[in-house]
Amino acid sequence: MTPQDNTALPDPPPPAPDEEAARHASARSARASALTEDYVEIIADLLEREGEARPTDIARRLGVAHATAIKTIARLKRDGLARARPYRGVFLTDRGWDMARKMKARHQTVVAFLLALGVPADVAEVDAEGIEHHVSDATLAAFERFLAHAAQGDGR
Amino acid sequence: MTPQDNTALPDPPPPAPDEEAARHASARSARASALTEDYVEIIADLLEREGEARPTDIARRLGVAHATAIKTIARLKRDGLARARPYRGVFLTDRGWDMARKMKARHQTVVAFLLALGVPADVAEVDAEGIEHHVSDATLAAFERFLAHAAQGDGR
DNA sequence: TGTTGAATGTAGCAAAGGCAACACTTCACA
């Protein structure tokens, strides 16, 4: 319980100088994009399923107040991911659709991967919601490799 | 490229009502705790390695300005995770040490897991930095199971 | 055609997490 009491901690790995700072910077920026990606993903889903994406529905799916959703939608517009005109619903630009497709695929892969690992379905959904924003292409590929492997019977 | 063009997307999975909102709320709160966990983890590491944790070192490891670090350290104090007196360095409370130990173990497990999956070391470090904050106990256990399995030769 | 309830939008507030600029302490060493 004191600073020196690290008995159970396999100590050795030495710290890198700027690399660590870079890693944290990268994690911070992923954190910042996460909300944007969530919005875009939900808007795409609403458009595909319902034919329209209204601020109130978006807010409800995210569990935030509608005013919050409207403010964020304004940012999406500013950043060229969405288009929207007063009282006319929200739409995605090409860039928005690209991001949505990417995130949807990513989400499905992460969920499938966690399920294959034996994580309970409800937990897998929750964790995937957070993890999907931090999975690089290389790691996503590793997940897919694992899934392909597990699919073809494997050994066991 | 249009809303209806979802040819490559395996559509079906229906949306849950409030469950989805709860999932996003949970992801948001994990995002909010992530920074705190990073600070605590780094402070613990500095204390163990150097015997002291100075604001400038913490800031350097995180890649932020020292003023930012000092402000966040004040929050850690306010929240009962750290203790610090002017010009005297930063220390962790018992609660801080608990969190630090938990995050360190979590970090190591996630990195080891990604490596075992075949993710390159540098990428594993970056991704782990983001993923570790979103891995539930159940998923962490699944990672450990996989590692134990992989360790004993497995069959495959 | 009015009217009214739901949806939408706006304004103002707060906290978190960044930053740069400036002021104050410490401490090593000349």
Next chain:
DNA sequence: TGTGAAGTGTTGCCTTTGCTACATTCAACA
């Protein structure tokens, strides 16, 4: 023993992401 560089702390500013409260618009239906 001074002193100056490095470290520390403070201030003021910005953006994001929440919220509530209030105003406006839309649309359904009496």
